[in-house]
Amino acid sequence: MSRTLSAPVTVAFDYTRSVGPVLGRFLTGLRDGRLVGARLADGRVACPPPEFDPVSHQAPTEFVDLAGTGTVTSWTWVSEPVAGQPFDRPFAFALITLDGADTPLLHAVDVSSADEISTGMRVRPRWGAERAGVITDLVFEPDSGTAAPASAPTGTDDVTGIITPISLDYTYAASPEESAFYRGLAEGRILGQRCPKCQKVYVPPRPACPTDGVPTSEEVELSDTGTVTTFCIVNVPFLGQRIAPPYVSAYILLDGADIALQHLILDIPVEEIRMGLRVKAVWKPREEWGTTIENISHFAPTGEPDADYDTYKHHL
Amino acid sequence: MAKKPAAVIGVGQTHHRAKREDVSMAGLCREAMDRALADAGMTLDEIDAIVVGKAPDLFEGVMMPELYLAEALGAAGKPLLRVHTAGSVGGSTAIVASSLVQSGVHKKVLTVAFEKQSESNAMWALSVPVPFVMPVHAGAGGYFAPHVRSYIRRSGAPTHIGAIVAAKDRTNALKNPYAHLREERTVDMVLASQMLWDPIRYEETCPSSDGACALVIVDEDVAKSSPNPAWIHGTVMRSEPTTAAERDQVNPQAGRDAAAALWKQAGITSPIDEIDAAEVYVPFSWFEPMWLENLGFAAEGEGWKLTEAGETAMTGRIPFNASGGVLSSNPIGASGMLRFAEAALQVRGAAGEHQVDGARKALGHAYGGGSQFFAMWVVGAEKPTN
Numbered sequence: 001m002s003r004t005l006s007a008p009v010t011v012a013f014d015y016t017r018s019v020g021p022v023l024g025r026f027l028t029g030l031r032d033g034r035l036v037g038a039r040l041a042d043g044r045v046a047c048p049p050p051e052f053d054p055v056s057h058q059a060p061t062e063f064v065d066l067a068g069t070g071t072v073t074s075w076t077w078v079s080e081p082v083a084g085q086p087f088d089r090p091f092a093f094a095l096i097t098l099d100g101a102d103t104p105l106l107h108a109v110d111v112s113s114a115d116e117i118s119t120g121m122r123v124r125p126r127w128g129a130e131r132a133g134v135i136t137d138l139v140f141e142p143d144s145g146t147a148a149p150a151s152a153p154t155g156t157d158d159v160t161g162i163i164t165p166i167s168l169d170y171t172y173a174a175s176p177e178e179s180a181f182y183r184g185l186a187e188g189r190i191l192g193q194r195c196p197k198c199q200k201v202y203v204p205p206r207p208a209c210p211t212d213g214v215p216t217s218e219e220v221e222l223s224d225t226g227t228v229t230t231f232c233i234v235n236v237p238f239l240g241q242r243i244a245p246p247y248v249s250a251y252i253l254l255d256g257a258d259i260a261l262q263h264l265i266l267d268i269p270v271e272e273i274r275m276g277l278r279v280k281a282v283w284k285p286r287e288e289w290g291t292t293i294e295n296i297s298h299f300a301p302t303g304e305p306d307a308d309y310d311t312y313k314h315h316l
Numbered sequence: 317m318a319k320k321p322a323a324v325i326g327v328g329q330t331h332h333r334a335k336r337e338d339v340s341m342a343g344l345c346r347e348a349m350d351r352a353l354a355d356a357g358m359t360l361d362e363i364d365a366i367v368v369g370k371a372p373d374l375f376e377g378v379m380m381p382e383l384y385l386a387e388a389l390g391a392a393g394k395p396l397l398r399v400h401t402a403g404s405v406g407g408s409t410a411i412v413a414s415s416l417v418q419s420g421v422h423k424k425v426l427t428v429a430f431e432k433q434s435e436s437n438a439m440w441a442l443s444v445p446v447p448f449v450m451p452v453h454a455g456a457g458g459y460f461a462p463h464v465r466s467y468i469r470r471s472g473a474p475t476h477i478g479a480i481v482a483a484k485d486r487t488n489a490l491k492n493p494y495a496h497l498r499e500e501r502t503v504d505m506v507l508a509s510q511m512l513w514d515p516i517r518y519e520e521t522c523p524s525s526d527g528a529c530a531l532v533i534v535d536e537d538v539a540k541s542s543p544n545p546a547w548i549h550g551t552v553m554r555s556e557p558t559t560a561a562e563r564d565q566v567n568p569q570a571g572r573d574a575a576a577a578l579w580k581q582a583g584i585t586s587p588i589d590e591i592d593a594a595e596v597y598v599p600f601s602w603f604e605p606m607w608l609e610n611l612g613f614a615a616e617g618e619g620w621k622l623t624e625a626g627e628t629a630m631t632g633r634i635p636f637n638a639s640g641g642v643l644s645s646n647p648i649g650a651s652g653m654l655r656f657a658e659a660a661l662q663v664r665g666a667a668g669e670h671q672v673d674g675a676r677k678a679l680g681h682a683y684g685g686g687s688q689f690f691a692m693w694v695v696g697a698e699k700p701t702n
Contacts, residue, residue, distance in 0.1 A: 007447035015435050017378040020340035051342045052388040057360045059343075098444030152517045160337055172447045182448050200561035230469075231459030234454040234515035238439040242451035249452035251462055258561040263450050275469055290447045309469075315560050316466035 005179040005291055012167035018163055022059055027159040031133035033150025035066045037101045040304065044102035059122045068125045069143055070098035070105070071231055077114040086139055092117045096140060109140045116142070127151065133159030177205035184221075184293040188283065192257055194218040200258040224281035224296070226254040226261075227307040228313045233270055246271050252299055253315055260315055263293070267300035276306035319418040321699055325662040326356025326426075326532030332496040332645040335434040336526035342388035345428050348528035348650075349389070355675035356532035357541065358388035363532075364422035369399040369409025369429040370649030371684075374441040376432055382448025389428065401553075403456075403597070405429060407500060407528065407682030407691030411551045414533050416694070418548070423535045430528035431649040438524055444551065454513060457521060457600065459686060461513035463565045463604040468515065470566060473605060473620035475513040475515070477507035480623055481601035481636075482520045484645060488630065489640025491669035496525045496645040504509065506601075520601040520643075527647030527656045536699075543553035544694040546660035550581030550678070558686040566685065574690040581610065582694040583701075584661070584677075589612045591694070593635050593662040594676040597682045599642045604628060607681065608636075611692075630672060638670040652682025656693055663697045 009062065019027060022038065026048045028035035038049030038060035049060050075094035075148055086108035086117040095104035100149040110126065111117045127150035174182060177193060181204040184191035193205030193216035202209065205216040231250035234243075248270060251260035265273055267282070279299040289295045328351025330336070330344055340346065345368075353360060366389055368382050378384065382398040389396070399409040405430040413427035414544035439455035453459070468475065483503045489495035501519060538547040554577075556570035557563070575587075584590045596611070598604045608619030613634050622628055628636035637643070639658040641649050659680035661667040667675075681692045 005448065009444070009447060011374070012446055013374075013377060013436050013440065016433055017338055018335075018337045018432075020338075020343040023340065051340060052346060052390070054387050054392055058389045116379050157418070162379060178448070198561070202561060210563075211388060228465045230462040232454075232458060232465065233511065234452075234458055235510065235514065236439075236454065236457070236512040238443065238455060240440045240445070241454070242441060242445060247452070249458060249462070249550075250455065257561065260482060262452050264452055275465070293450045296450075313470070314362035315472060316463075316564075316566060 003176045003179065004173050006171050006173040009170045009172045011170065012165070015166060017162050018162050019159065020051055022049050024159050025049070025063055027133040027162065030135065030137040031129065031131045031155060031159055032153040033127050035068045035098055037064045037066050037098070038062060038162060040063060045100060046103040047098050047101040047105055047289040062167055064100065066098045066100045066207060068098065070096040070101070070123055072109070072117065072119055072121045073097050073104050074119060075109065075117050086136060087236040093230040093303055094123070094140065096123055107140050111142065130154060134162055169220055175207035177207050185293060185295045186289055186291045188286070188295070189288070190222045190224055190254065192220045192222050196222055201256060202259055203254060203257045221255060222257055225302055226252045226257070226279060227312050228273065228275060228277040228279055229253050229260050229274055229312045230264065231265065231273060246270060250299070251315070252279060253312055263296065264298040265300070266298040274306065276309060278302045278307060278314065317675055320420050321536045321547060322414050322417040322533055323539040323542070323547045324531050324695065325534050325539055325545050326352040326358065326420040327531045327657045327660055327666070328355060329351030329494050329654060329657060330527045331494050332525045332526065332527035332647055333544045334496065334526070336432065336550050337434070341376065341378070341430065341432050342385055344397065344526060344528045345385065345430050345530070348430070349426060349428050352530035358424070358532060359381055362424055363390065363394065363426045364424050365395040365397070365416055366391045367397045367399060367409055367413040367416070367425060367427040367467050369405040369427070369653065370399070371402055371405055371431055372441065374436070375648065376435045385477055388484060395501065399682050399687040401691065403599070403648055403684030404566060404652050404682040404689040404691045406650050406654060407680065407693070408532055408689070409651040410653050410656045411553055411691055411693065413531065414548050414551055416677055419531050425533050427531060427533065427653070428530040429653040430507065430530060431612050431647040432526045433647065443612045451543035454594070455550055457516055457559040460562060460600055461516045464600065465515050467566045467602060467606050471605070471617040472619055473622070476503060477605055477620045477623050478517070478520045478601040479503045481604040481628070482506045484629055484635050485598070485601070485643040486519070488494050488638055488670060489644035492644070493668070494645070495640045496523050496527070497640070498644070501699050509588040516600050516602070521561070522599040522642045522646035523644070525647040527645060527650050529650040529657050531657055531660070532655065544664040546663045546697070547695045547699045549583070549694040549700045551693045552578040552581065553689070553691045555689050556689045566606060567610050567616060568687045570688065571683065571690045574692055575611045578692050578694060582632050591634060591679050593638060593659065593672040594648060595639060595681065596643065596660040596679065597652060597655055599646060600635060601643060608676045611681065612678070624661045630670070635672045638667065638672055652684070652691060654680065655682055656680035659693070660695050663695050672677055694700060
C-alpha cells in the first residue's frame with residue numbers, strides 16, 4: 001500500500017479574454033479571411049501586430065493587409081500531437097514570415113512528413129469555412145499553384161474577445177500524515193496527531209506543524225463530538241459549488257483537538273445554530289465509506305448544554 | 317545600513333468596472349502606467365526597472381502573465397520582477413519597488429498591479445474542491461464570515477457597525493471618479509440587503525472589478541523635479557501561517573507586529589493622532605473595526621466605537637478609505653496598490669474631491685490570503701528626518 005493517498009483533480013474554466021483594439025483588428029481580419037499586420041515605429045511590419053510598439057511604446061495605428069503567402073524561417077516536427085493542437089495527425093509548427101511582413105508568425109503547416117517541410121519553403125493559408133476570429137481559423141499548407149480563396153465571413157462586428165477554454169488535470173497527493181487521517185476515517189475513526197514540540201493536537205495531522213515546522217507524530221484518537229466555535233451561513237450560489245445553499249459551514253473543535261475542523265451542521269433550524277453549540281458527527285452508512293471526511297455526512301446537536309465561552313474563545 | 321529616501325511622484329489608476337471589455341490585460345496596465353508617467357512628467361524610456369504584481373493566476377488563466385506582458389509594459393531591456401502575495405500583492409509590489417530605490421539599486425522604478433476579474437470568476441477560482449476535504453468552502457466571503465462572527469462575539473459590537481462602514485465607503489466613492497461602485501448607500505439600505513455569507517450582507521461586500529494601478533517611485537534627486545512628492549516614511553511586510561492551532565483569526569499576530577514595526581520606523585507614537593488619512597484593505601465592511609484594532613488605532617475590542625462615533629468618516633479623527641476603498645472597487649491584485657496610491661494622493665494634496673483637509677501623513681495597508689500576508693506603508697508630505 002502506498003504511504004500516501006492520491007486522487008484526480010480537474011481545474012477547468014472557459015476564460016473570456018478581451019483582446020483590446022490592436023489584437024482585435026488582427027482577429028477581425030482572421031474572421032474575414034485576411035492577415036493583418038501593423039507598421040512599427042522603426043518602419044518594420046509585424047504580423048501578428050504587438051499591442052504596444054516595442055520601441056515607441058505606443059499602440060500601433062497603421063495597419064497593413066498582407067497577401068497571406070509567406071516563407072518558413074524555422075520549423076519543428078510534431079510527431080505525437082496532443083489534445084487541443086491544430087491537427088490530430090503529425091504536423092509542423094513553423095515560424096512563417098509573411099510576404100510584406102518583417103517578423104514571423106507562429107503557426108501550423110499541414111504536411112504529412114518532416115521530409116515535406118524545409119526552411120525557405122513557400123506556404124499559403126488555408127482558411128476554415130466557419131471562422132470565429134481566432135488563430136485557429138486557418139492553417140498553412142505548401143504554396144503550390146492557386147489557393148482557394150477564403151469563404152465569405154460569417155460576422156460583421158469587430159472581434160473584441162475570445163473564449164479560451166483551459167483544463168488542467170492534476171493528481172492531488174495527500175501528505176503521509178493526512179493519509180493516515182483519511183484511512184482512519186475509512187474505519188470510522190478520527191485520528192489526530194500531536195506536535196512533538198508544542199504538544200498541540202492537529203486534526204487532520206500535518207507534515208509540518210505551522211508553529212514548529214516538524215511533522216506531527218504521536219497519534220491521538222479523537223471523539224466525534226465537539227463544539228461549534230464559529231460559523232457562517234452560506235446563502236450564495238456559485239459555479240462549481242458542491243452543496244446546495246443555504247448551508248452552515250462551521251468550525252468544529254472536536255473534544256481533545258487543539259484546532260477546529262470545517263464541516264456542515266444540519267438537523268437544527270439555521271437560526272438556532274450558535275457559537276458554543278455541542279455537536280456530534282452523523283456518519284453515512286458504512287457501505288458508503290471511503291478515505292474521505294465526507295464519510296461524516298454532517299454534524300448535529302448532541303442536546304448537551306452549550307460549551308462555556310471560556311472553553312473555546314482562544315480558538316476564535 | 318540606512319535606507320536612501322524615496323518618494324512617489326506619479327500615481328495612475330484605471331476607471332475600475334465590472335468588465336473592462338474594451339482593453340486587454342496589457343491595455344489595462346498601460347492605462348494606469350501612462351497616467352502615472354504623465355503625473356510624474358516622465359516617459360517609459362526613463363524608467364530603470366518595472367515591478368508588476370497580481371493575485372492568483374487562476375483568475376485570468378494566464379500562467380506568469382509577466383512573461384507575455386513584458387514588451388507591452390516597456391520592460392524590454394530592463395529588469396522586470398513579478399510579486400505575488402495573494403490579496404496583499406498590490407501593497408507588497410509597491411514595497412518591493414520602493415526597496416529598489418531605497419537600497420540605491422535604481423533611481424526611477426515603475427510599479428503596476430492589476431486584475432481582470434471578468435476573465436473568469438473569483439468565487440470559482442477560490443473554491444476549487446480539494447479531494448478528501450469537506451467541500452464547504454465558499455470563496456473569500458465564506459472564508460472570512462466566521463471570523464467576522466468571532467469579532468462581533470469577542471468585541472460585543474452592535475450588529476449594525478458593518479452597515480455603517482459600508483454606507484460610509486460607498487458614499488465616499490461618489491467623490492472618486494475612478495471608483496467602480498458610485499451609488500449612495502444608507503445604513504438602512506445596507507441592512508436591508510441580502511445576507512450572502514451570514515453575518516456578511518451583499519452591500520457589505522466588495523465588488524468584483526477589472527482595474528489596474530501604477531506608481532512611479534524615485535530617489536531624492538529625481539524627486540526634486542516634483543512639486544509634491546509623497547515621501548516614504550516606512551514600509552513593512554509580515555506573514556504568518558493560516559491554520560495554526562489557537563491562531564488569533566480576528567486580530568492576527570502578523571498584522572499587529574507589522575503595525576508596531578511600521579509606527580516605529582515612521583517615528584509615530586500615537587497613530588490615531590499622527591495619521592491624517594488611512595487607506596486600509598476592507599473587502600468586507602467588518603474589517604474596518606477589526607483593522608482599527610489590529611493597526612493600533614484603537615484598543616482590542618474598541619475599534620467599532622470609533623466607527624460608530626463617525627471617527628472614520630472623512631471629517632473624523634482617523635478617516636478610513638476616503639476613496640471608497642475596496643468596498644467600492646476591487647481589482648484584487650491592484651486593490652492593495654490602490655490603498656498605497658490613495659495614501660500618496662492624500663499627502664500630495666492630489667486626492668481631488670475626496671481629499672482629507674490638510675493631510676500630511678497617511679497609511680496605506682493591504683492584507684491577503686487567510687489574513688496571513690500584511691503589507692503597509694506610511695507616506696508623508698515632508699521628507700523623513702530619521
